[in-house]
Amino acid sequence: MNPRDLELLSAYLDGQLNPSDSARLEVRLAADESLHSVLSDLRSTRGLLRQLPFRRAPRNFTLTPQMARLKPPAPRTVPVFRFATALAAFLFVISIAINGLVSFSAPNLASAPFPAAMGAGAPQSVPQESALATLAMLATQSPALPPAADNLTETPAPRAMSAALMDTETPTPEAESKSNAPQVQNSQPVNNQTSSPVPLDLEILFGILAFGFGLTAWILPHANESNLRKKWNKK
Amino acid sequence: MDEPALIHSAQGGDLEAFNTLVLHYQDALFNTALRILGDEDLAADATQNAFLSAFKNVTSYRGGSFKAWLMRTVTNACYDELRRRKRHPTTPLEPEDQDGDEMDSPRWLADPNLTPDQQAEADELEHAIQHCLDHLPDEFRSVVVLADIQGLDYAEVATALHAPLGTIKSRLARARLRLRECLQGFVELLPAAFRLQEERS
Structure with a gap:
């Protein structure tokens, strides 16, 4: 039995041949006893395998949260708070940077002409x-x-x-x-x-908002996980 | 059972939804593992590992036959166990009864509808087939288990084993022929039904 014929017979048994291949094989089967014999062997083998008893699972294979090391999904609001934290922190840093730059650049601009403008009448110790x-x-x-x-x-x-x-x-x-x-x-x-x-009040507000949003974004998932685990443990 | 909805929920991390799917498919996965590994305890371990792996990777399921997708996880778990067994060969232990004697067929596996003679005959047939399955190459065994025992179609088997359709057809044909040759060595042990089929062939 060549491998090609064996595959054809096996596929024919499972109804996996297209109609033309199937018709050709049926003609050969009618003329070739050995082919027919192999087909019968394959059929009886498949029949035996199908007779194998179907075993029920000896226990349930359901998963517990501990087995799955499940991390409950974070509440949908968490990404919003994370974004708000990032935005507030960004504004806080930017406002500090702008105010800092202004306070640095102003003395630099004024320092060069300052002594000339002061002249001899101005005391050297003026801050x-x-x-x-x-x-x-x-x-x-x-x-x-x-x-x-x-x-x-x-x-x-x-x-x-x-x-x-x-x-x-x-x-x-x-x-x-x-x-x-x-x-x-x-x-x-x-x-x-x-x-x-940037007014100082606004700077402080940005800082407080960044801290508040960040804290909320951190607390929410932990609180949610704790609640879910309590629920699972009850079950 | 609304399978697509359960799968969708499981993909969102809903363990209860996934466990509903586990209860639906656990017998099929356990049977597959049992026929590939030929050992109940190892099959139970492989089934548990398969479901654990399936839950962790359920987001990678992209449609198609969910049963075939689960079968892939269990055959992978079985291959892992077979590789481990080859590295560390052990002597399998038969289950024991209350007197400490080894049982060929544990009571929980017995079919209550059969007479003792019929049960013995079924056990013999099962042992013979399992013996022949055990002597098939791993890749042949998994194909014949999925196609002929689990009843998956060729496409599902190809999905489960991540192999081309042509390969599946070829392996299945050769596996059936090898099984037939092996089972002919158990003619005296086999039940009358099989001998009659053999005589007809």
Whole structure:
């Protein structure tokens, strides 16, 4: 028996031959006794295999969560909270970066022309922490300086502030010398607030939101898993 | 049983839905493992491993015959066990009765509808067939078990064994012929029905 005929007979037995192959084989089967004998052998063998008793499973093979090491699916809201966390954190970092850049760049711009503008009359020990504060101070010392200061800072805050300072301070030299140092110190906090592009309140809000969303995104899956495991254990 | 809905739920991590499928298919998978491995305990282990593997990989099921897909997991589990057995050969233990004597056929496997003589005859036939199955090459055995014992069609067998259809046809034909040759050595042990068929052939 060649392998090709064996395959044909086996497929014929299972009804897997196409009609033309099947018809050709039937012609051969009618003429060839050995082919017919092999077909009968295959048929009886298949019949014997089908007679094998079907065994029932000796036990149930259902899985427990422990067996499956199942991790319950996270609630659908978790991705939303994760995205919100990322967004709030991004805004928080960006707002800090913007405010930081502004506070760094302002002194750098002001530091070069500052000594020349001060001239000999300005004390060397004047703190240069805030160029805006210094410019405000200069505005009170010399009315000719504000245009220069405007060119340097390009922000309207110093002008408004210097105007405010001019309103409150007396323009006499005696008063200037007395109130010089306190002016610098008092004007710094005002400058810090007014020169920040992103308000401090907003910065804090971003930080709180990032923390809150992050905490929620972390707690939700754990709480859900705990609840599901309790449910499974009850069953 | 709404099989597609259960599969969909199982793919979403629903263990209860998957366990409903387990209860439906566990006999078929256990029988397949039993005929491939020829040992009940090993077959039970392979079946359990197959279902565990199936649950972990149920998302990879992309339609078609779910039974064939499950059969692939159980045949893989059986092949793993056969490879392990070849590396670490052991002597199989027969189940024991209350007196500690070995039982050829455990009571829970016996068919209550048969007389003792018929049961003995069925046991002999089963032993003879299982013996011949055990002596087939692994790849032949899995094909003949899935096609002739489990009743899967060629396409399902091809899916289950991840082999081309032509290979399945060829292996099945050769496996049937080898089984026939093997069973002819058990003519005296075989029941009358088989001897009559043999005489007719």
